[in-house]
Amino acid sequence: MMHLHALNPSARTIRATAHKAMAFAALRAPSSLAVRLTRYNHHIQRARELTAPTTKTAEDILSARLLLIEQAKTSDLLHHHWSAAFGAVAALRDSALIGLEHYRALLARIDATAEARISELEEVCHG
Incomplete structure (x- = not known):
């Protein structure tokens, strides 16, 4: 007790x-x-x-402080990598949206070209 x-x-x-x-x-x-x-x-x-x-010796105190410093560095490094990854994801999303807009514009041009060709062929067949 x-x-x-x-x-x-x-x-x-x-x-x-x-x-x-x-x-x-x-x-x-x-x-x-x-x-x-x-x-x-x-x-x-x-x-x-x-x-x-x-009872802590000076070496124990120093190693504890070094450990805290390493943890802080690791935390900062992880934060940096997380921010970089988040930025990369945002950039990919933005480029995908831009690519989607280009794809839609290309489809619109193909549709317009196809409609023009169809009207030409109808004129040739009926004319």
Whole structure:
């Protein structure tokens, strides 16, 4: 049992206590033994992680900051690629619309030419 030495326990201590309570509740749950054991082990592991001493060395702090920088770079890179892909899709859509307009104009010219040829042939046949 964890003894609280302060009047206001930290959030980590409260969360660890909650995980321990969930672990013991998991043992009493109406589930299979494997499921109960898996849930118990998960919650106990989380409680241990939360109550472990948090002494950070300068190297740990530096590596954490480098990790945050890399995540930010990755996020910016993903945003850049997403924007580029979105722009490419918009350009393709616009070119498809332009191509559709050209196709419609071409069909109209073919129809006009076909109607002119048909009228010429009708004149030749009747004349």
